[in-house]
Amino acid sequence: MDRRVHETRELLLNGPTKVERTYREAAAEYIADLESRGKDSARALQDLRMLDAIIGGLPVGHVHQGVLKDWIASQRGVRASGTIDRALRTVTTVLTFAARVLRDGNTPWLAVIPKLSSPDWGARQPVRLTWEQQDRLVAALPRHLVGPVQLALSTGARQHEITTLRWDQHHVVNGLPMWSAWWIPPEVRKASSKRKASEQQGRYVVCNLAARSVIAAQVGKHPVLVFPSPKRDEAMYRINNHGWRGGCREAGVAMRVHDLRHTFGERAADAGIPLDVRRSLLGHEHRDITLHYSSPGLARLLEEAERIVRPAPQMEVVSSQ
Structure with a gap:
């Protein structure tokens, strides 16, 4: 009985318990939206797969520069800064989609869209094969x-x-x-x-x-x-x-x-x-x-x-x- 009283009190004071949607769920919804509008999702999927192990399972509200900092640093010398920039822009696009489009009832999946900063490791010159x-x-x-x-x-x-x-x-x-x-x-x-x-x-x-x-x-x-x-x-x-x-x-x-x-x-x-x-x-x-x-x-x-x-x-x- 005490538990029911507590749950009722929380419901009246705070409203229904908020479901924490993951970044992976938001990304899946974003890809589905792209494809429903006849747009090519291959590049976005490539970026999403690149980062899925890092942020895929996190709630959308927990994705920010801090959780990506170590991954960004680990990519220096492995990937071009332009590739990392593109991937981070895709992350921002997914988070924006979660904030502006996705809803649980009237509640958006994400309240605040974080700002992500891209590295600048210098432009890589194109290579021509002999x-x-x-x-x-x-x-x-x-x-x-x-x-x-x-x-x-x-x-x-x-x-x-x-x-x-x-x-x-x-x-x-x-x-x-x-x-x-x-x-x-x-x-x-x-x-x-x-x-x-x-x-x-x-x-x-x-x-x-x-x-x-x-x-x-x-x-x-x-x-x-x-x-x-x-x-x-x-x-x-x-x-x-x-x-x-x-x-x-x-x-x-x-x-x-x-x-x-x-x-x-x-x-x-x-x-x-x-x-x-x-x-x-x-x-x-x-x-x-x-x-x-x-x-x-x-x-x-x-x-x-x-x-x-x-x-x-x-x-x-x-x-x-």
């Missing part, structure tokens, strides 16, 4: 990563565009070789991630001879996915994994997956490909997409992409004297 470094890297990588890495170097496609590539994305264009054009849907394209579903745009990835050879080598390996996971019947989660990092160490190259895209862009510039064409090949935003995404436009893109070839080795001239 052809010899590319050979060493390909030789050092696990077999299932070789194709995706070679395709990135040959097309400039982003990691997520490659790992999710499906056979039904192939676009047949009259007059172009098989496997030349692939449609990247709006939900996969990074430029669409912050747009409304009605404003999102897809793009084409154009494959030159080197890229088509990579694609052809994948035929018959999976009925749906071009680059299936080696362990599960699903798409690869990412290229940047333990196999990638181990291969980079063995090859003696300190680089990120995005540097493959940078290498393609630099090689395209060296080949004399005009800037507007390079932007289309890389999938950058520009005004006149119809110029390049019509059949004649795709043919022009392919013609330019074929100019990116490995230089022939120079022969040493031996004097006859």
Whole structure:
């Protein structure tokens, strides 16, 4: 009886007992909201997985700079400050969602949104692979990563565009070789991630001879996915994994997956490909997409992409004297 009296008194004085929602619960609700609006959740999921062991089980009100301080310090020399900044911005977005959208009745999941500060370890300069470094890297990588890495170097496609590539994305264009054009849907394209579903745009990835050879080598390996996971019947989660990092160490190259895209862009510039064409090949935003995404436009893109070839080795001239 005394316990019931106490509970009744607490209810009258303080109201119903507040349920402490965890950060993981808020993150799951945020991802569900993204996907319900047709937005790509892959990047947010990557950030959430990075921090789940640290803050996933904490109540949302217990997530602040103090609990993240040691993790941030441990990432110096492991991840770029830009990567940490992106992850912390995702944390802030989830906490903001918990405060402004999520409710238990009329009570928000979070009362106060904490301010998170990102580290500044200096900007990392992009790395361009030489052809010899590319050979060493390909030789050092696990077999299932070789194709995706070679395709990135040959097309400039982003990691997520490659790992999710499906056979039904192939676009047949009259007059172009098989496997030349692939449609990247709006939900996969990074430029669409912050747009409304009605404003999102897809793009084409154009494959030159080197890229088509990579694609052809994948035929018959999976009925749906071009680059299936080696362990599960699903798409690869990412290229940047333990196999990638181990291969980079063995090859003696300190680089990120995005540097493959940078290498393609630099090689395209060296080949004399005009800037507007390079932007289309890389999938950058520009005004006149119809110029390049019509059949004649795709043919022009392919013609330019074929100019990116490995230089022939120079022969040493031996004097006859």
